[in-house]
Amino acid sequence: xxxxxxxxxxxxxxxxxxxxxxxxxxxxxxxxxxxxxxxxxxxxxxxxxxxxxxxxxxxxxxxxxxxxxxxxxxxxxxxxxxxxxxxxxxxxxxxxxxxxxxxxxxxxxxxxxxxxxxxxxxxxxxxxxxxxxxxxxxxxxxxxxxxxxxxxxxxxxxxxxxxxxxxxxxxxxxxxxxxxxxxxxxxxxxxxxxxxxxxxxxxxxxxxxxxxxxxxxxxxxxxxxxxxxxxxxxxxxxxxxxxxxxxxxxxxxxxxxxxxxxxxxxxxxxxxxxxxxxxxxxxxxxxxxxxxxxxxxxxxxxxxxxxxxxxxxxxxxxxxxxxxxxxxxxxxxxxxxxxxxxxxxxxxxxxxxxxxxxxxxxxxxxxxxxxxxxxxxxxxxxxxxxxxxxxxxxxxxxxxxxxxxxxxxxxxxxxxxxxxxxx
Amino acid sequence: xxxxxxxxxxxxxxxxxxxxxxxxxxxxxxxxxxxxxxxxxxxxxxxxxxxxxxxxxxxxxxxxxxxxxxxxxxxxxxxxxxxxxxxxxxxx
Numbered sequence: 001x002x003x004x005x006x007x008x009x010x011x012x013x014x015x016x017x018x019x020x021x022x023x024x025x026x027x028x029x030x031x032x033x034x035x036x037x038x039x040x041x042x043x044x045x046x047x048x049x050x051x052x053x054x055x056x057x058x059x060x061x062x063x064x065x066x067x068x069x070x071x072x073x074x075x076x077x078x079x080x081x082x083x084x085x086x087x088x089x090x091x092x093x094x095x096x097x098x099x100x101x102x103x104x105x106x107x108x109x110x111x112x113x114x115x116x117x118x119x120x121x122x123x124x125x126x127x128x129x130x131x132x133x134x135x136x137x138x139x140x141x142x143x144x145x146x147x148x149x150x151x152x153x154x155x156x157x158x159x160x161x162x163x164x165x166x167x168x169x170x171x172x173x174x175x176x177x178x179x180x181x182x183x184x185x186x187x188x189x190x191x192x193x194x195x196x197x198x199x200x201x202x203x204x205x206x207x208x209x210x211x212x213x214x215x216x217x218x219x220x221x222x223x224x225x226x227x228x229x230x231x232x233x234x235x236x237x238x239x240x241x242x243x244x245x246x247x248x249x250x251x252x253x254x255x256x257x258x259x260x261x262x263x264x265x266x267x268x269x270x271x272x273x274x275x276x277x278x279x280x281x282x283x284x285x286x287x288x289x290x291x292x293x294x295x296x297x298x299x300x301x302x303x304x305x306x307x308x309x310x311x312x313x314x315x316x317x318x319x320x321x322x323x324x325x326x327x328x329x330x331x332x333x334x335x336x337x338x339x340x341x342x343x344x345x346x347x348x349x350x351x352x353x354x355x356x357x358x359x360x361x362x363x364x365x366x367x368x369x370x371x372x373x374x375x376x377x378x379x380x381x382x383x384x385x386x387x388x389x390x391x392x393x394x395x396x397x398x399x400x401x402x403x404x405x406x407x408x409x410x411x412x413x414x415x416x417x418x419x420x421x422x423x
Numbered sequence: 424x425x426x427x428x429x430x431x432x433x434x435x436x437x438x439x440x441x442x443x444x445x446x447x448x449x450x451x452x453x454x455x456x457x458x459x460x461x462x463x464x465x466x467x468x469x470x471x472x473x474x475x476x477x478x479x480x481x482x483x484x485x486x487x488x489x490x491x492x493x494x495x496x497x498x499x500x501x502x503x504x505x506x507x508x509x510x511x512x513x514x515x
Binding site: 276278 | 439441442444453457459461475482496501509510514515
């Protein structure tokens with residue numbers, strides 16, 4: 001393993017000569033397929049899996065001339081908020097010693113924070129780009145659902161996830177987003193809004209006249225030092241011509257439970273493909289088809305993955321579907337409606353990215369529910385299919401704090417502009 | 424405490440449906456954790472019914488033969504193959 005446990009595989013993939021990223025190095029999260037370079041998803045299940053094709057975003061990186069410097073460590077299959085569920089060991093936070101880097105794209109954020117790569121790609125299903133960006137003191141963007149192709153991204157929860165960029169600056173993240181955004185015939189959920197984008201040009205720091213809504217539901221209850229850093233960032237923006245006011249989003253009180261029902265349900269279905277027959281670990285077991293599958297999956301999956309696959313199977317099973325899954329879809333629609341209404345009245349919404357500073361290592365592993373609750377500010381954005389950015393906004397007791405801006409669908413420019421005033 | 428009916432047998436049943444073998448230790452731990460988590464999921468009962476007709480249209484395209492992986496590439500990651508096919512365990 002590399003310094004800080006950042007990379008699972010340190011292999012160089014050269015880009016094609018010229019292009020907007022010709023002098024840039026990029027770390028790629030290890031759930032994004034790279035032809036000929038193993039792609040493990042941080043799991044024992046895929047420890048030896050070598051994809052026969054590139055993800056669309058990897059093709060676009062190569063076409064843009066970028067040099068890929070390694071496959072970044074991550075929570076197993078993206079399931080975690082600390083990068084401690086990786087089968088390849090945890091990642092250290094380069095910006096806060098003894099603390100986790102956040103997750104699940106912890107290796108990607110740490111690579112940028114430690115200077116191991118200029119830029120990085122992560123994936124964000126419920127905050128997995130923004131959370132580690134906040135914890136490592138870097139910038140991370142979760143694009144609008146459909147802006148970036150998911151072809152070649154190993155699926156966890158398809159209806160929620162997007163690949164997104166991480167960088168030391170908002171402009172750097174925007175440049176990378178320009179390269180990866182746009183329609184892709186291989187992913188029917190992509191749209192053409194990002195095809196000829198110039199997001200980098202929006203990183204001009206000009207917030208004069210910007211109207212910011214602050215959802216009190218996402219600020220109340222956060223750690224005191226985080227709240228202080230957040231309001232100080234809002235005052236900073238006000239000094240530069242922005243205005244802010246409080247808004248109510250009552251639906252977000254149910255976002256975490258809706259997210260975990262939907263995400264685990266989709267995971268239980270998606271991860272059914274790992275049976276050891278076509279790829280991945282296969283148990284040396286005696287027995288029939290079902291017995292061998294069950295043994296393969298016992299050996300290949302870690303505890304958090306088993307927990308989520310079982311929870312999702314439970315939520316979808318006969319007698320519970322209406323009680324959990326259908327209700328969660330109602331909650332998702334409510335969250336979406338709440339955000340759309342708030343964003344019709346204001347330019348962006350702002351909140352702390354994470355309600356707490358980075359956890360101490362090992363702190364959250366024994367209590368999964370407490371770990372899930374820490375996602376309260378990030379998961380509503382995935383449920384609502386909206387774009388969001390996390391930018392560094394100072395520290396509390398020497399630990400990084402991130403501020404999140406949420407924008408209207410396909411209005412990446414506005415959140416990039418708002419964020420660029422801070423980083 | 425939770426009134427959600429999660430007991431060890433139910434965890435074993437779900438694990439069986441999901442084709443994941445579990446040890447007795449896993450079953451005990453999951454039973455306890457699921458009680459907490461499902462209890463928390465109960466708050467979804469407070470969610471109002473919401474109109475959710477998505478404003479979406481189907482994306483259609485003609486069904487045409489395109490380039491794909493070769494048989495060799497498709498089989499490259501399989502533990503066991505025979506005559507160009509994947510080879511799995513006995514069905515029964």
